[in-house]
Amino acid sequence: MVINCYYEFPGNEWNVPRYFQSFFDKLKGHYPEYTFNSIDTRTLDERTNSPCCKYSHHHMIIENDSTKKYFLVSYWDKMNCIHEGTGWDIENCVEKITTSGTHIEDTYYIPMDEKFTPFSYLTPRSDSDDMIQKLCGMDNNERIIPDKPMFKGFLYGFRMSLYNDDRYDVQKTGDGNYFHYPDYIKHLNNYAINMSLNGAGQICYRDMEILGLGTALFRPKLSTEFHNSLIPDYHYISVDYDSIKDVKSKNQYYSLLSDLMINRWNEVITDRDFINEVAKNGKKWFDENVPKEKHGEILLKILNFDKLL
Numbered sequence: 001m002v003i004n005c006y007y008e009f010p011g012n013e014w015n016v017p018r019y020f021q022s023f024f025d026k027l028k029g030h031y032p033e034y035t036f037n038s039i040d041t042r043t044l045d046e047r048t049n050s051p052c053c054k055y056s057h058h059h060m061i062i063e064n065d066s067t068k069k070y071f072l073v074s075y076w077d078k079m080n081c082i083h084e085g086t087g088w089d090i091e092n093c094v095e096k097i098t099t100s101g102t103h104i105e106d107t108y109y110i111p112m113d114e115k116f117t118p119f120s121y122l123t124p125r126s127d128s129d130d131m132i133q134k135l136c137g138m139d140n141n142e143r144i145i146p147d148k149p150m151f152k153g154f155l156y157g158f159r160m161s162l163y164n165d166d167r168y169d170v171q172k173t174g175d176g177n178y179f180h181y182p183d184y185i186k187h188l189n190n191y192a193i194n195m196s197l198n199g200a201g202q203i204c205y206r207d208m209e210i211l212g213l214g215t216a217l218f219r220p221k222l223s224t225e226f227h228n229s230l231i232p233d234y235h236y237i238s239v240d241y242d243s244i245k246d247v248k249s250k251n252q253y254y255s256l257l258s259d260l261m262i263n264r265w266n267e268v269i270t271d272r273d274f275i276n277e278v279a280k281n282g283k284k285w286f287d288e289n290v291p292k293e294k295h296g297e298i299l300l301k302i303l304n305f306d307k308l309l
Contacts, residue, residue: 001033001034001035001064001065001066001305001308001309002034002035002037002064002065002066003027003031003034003035003036003037003062003063003064003065003305003308004037004039004061004062004063004064004065005020005023005024005027005036005037005038005039005060005061005062005063006039006041006044006055006059006060006061006063007020007021007023007024007038007039007040007041007059007060007061008020008040008041008042008057009021009038009040009042013125013126013127013181014124014125015122015123015124015125015126015129015292016057016058016075016122017057018126018292019075019122019292019295020060020073022292022293022295022296023060023073023295023296023299024036024038026296026299026300027062027299027300027303030300031305034305037065041055041056041057046086046087047087048086048087050085050086051076051078051081052076052078052081052082052084052085052086053085053086053087054082054085054086054087054088055087056076056085058074058075058076059072059073059074059076060072060073060074061073062303062308063308064305064308064309067092067308067309068089068092069092069093069094069307069308069309070092070093070094070308071093071094071095071097071303071307071308072093072095072096072097072098073097073098073119073299074096074097074098074100074101075098075100075121075122076098076100076101077100077101077199077200077201077204078101078200078201079096079098079100079101079102079112079114079116080101080103080104080112094307094308095117095302095307096114096115096116096117097116097117097119097299097302098116098117098118098119099118099119099120099121099203099224099225099226099227100121100201100202100203100224101200101201102114102116102224102225103201103202103223103224106157106198106199106200107157107158107250107253108245108253109198109202109223111223116225117227117302118225118226118227119226119227119295119298119299119302120226120227120228120289120290120294120295120298121203121207121208121226121290122205122208122290122292122295123205123208123209123212123290124181124205124209125181127181127182128181128182128184128185128205128209129212129291130182131181131182131185131186132185132209132212132213135185135186135189135213136212136213136214136283140192140214140215140275140276140279140280141192141272141276143189143190143191143192143215144190144191144192145191145192145193145269145272145275146169146191146193147169148167148168148169149167149168149169149195149218149261149262149265150168150169150170150191150194150195151168151169151170151171151195151196151197152170152171152172152173152184152187153172153173153197153199153206154172154173154199155170155172155173156199157198157254158197158198158254158257158258159197159199161251161254161255161258162197162258165258167258167262168195168258168262184209185209185213188209188210188213188215189213189215191215192215192216192272192275192276192279193215193216193218193237193268193269193275193279194206194210194215194216194217194218195218195219196210196217196218196219197219197220198219198220201224202222202223202224203222203224207219207236208286208290210282211235211236211282211283211285211286211290212283212286212290213283214279214280214282214283215279216236216237216275216276216278216279216282217235217236217237217278217282218236218237218239218264218265218268219236219237219238219239220238220239220241220257220261221238221239221240221241222236222238226289227289227298227301227302228285228288228289228298230285233278234278234281235278235281235282235285236278236282237264237268237274237275237278238264239257239260239261239264240260240264241256241257241260243260244256244257244260
């Protein structure tokens with residue numbers, strides 16, 4: 001079998017193309033009976049500037065050259081757009097492998113009515129990885145528990161509603177205090193517990209950075225699935241919001257969710273042992289699921305090349 005692997009070749013600090021290159025190398029070494037060709041998607045006329053394009057930065061296409069059937073491996077956080085994006089021949093896609101973006105919209109994060117094979121997620125850049133590796137051995141008891149749940153990033157939706165809530169310390173990226181990635185890792189590392197919030201996708205780089213540092217991740221409960229489960233209140237401190245799932249007003253939903261989050265925060269911040277235990281468990285999950293070598297091992301377990309025949 002001749003296998004064509006389409007992905008953007010690595011050329012900078014960003015991890016997505018670096019992970020895809022690692023996948024290609026691992027597949028080529030694991031299946032010597034197949035011929036693997038790598039194609040840099042930046043060279044393709046079919047590629048557009050849209051992240052929904054089949055050959056965008058976020059996707060890896062693993063295709064049988066003869067049948068044109070393919071696997072999609074993706075880190076894109078809006079997977080519903082592949083039905084509207086450029087270049088997709090969905091009928092030939094035998095399996096969609098992803099963890100990010102398998103929801104309908106960005107308020108309630110209702111899962112898509114579509115089958116996806118759960119994968120894992122990653123950190124954004126190699127310089128972030130280097131800083132996490134440098135700092136992650138810090139004793140949790142040396143870290144600070146902040147007075148308020150803290151968040152720094154691009155603000156929209158629920159994030160913006162918390163910006164106007166005095167119970168939270170939420171700062172806009174771009175307010176004159178922007179952190180470069182390694183400096184932001186240093187900032188997170190000061191705290192025993194760090195808050196992450198849903199964005200364009202439920203799971204995001206910030207979640208992985210917090211877990212990787214061995215600090216406790218505090219966030220709304222995830223409906224996102226992983227190949228190896230990320231368990232609420234074991235790997236991360238979760239805020240359950242099932243009680244408000246039927247609220248139809250977005251503003252009311254945000255208000256009620258902010259109350260649930262601050263109530264949960266106040267429940268846990270005095271329990272240092274619980275915070276430290278969750279942080280330890282989260283760090284172990286990170287080490288077993290997030291580095292690119294681990295992604296490669298998971299991918300080898302998932303892929304069945306007979307599906308491409």
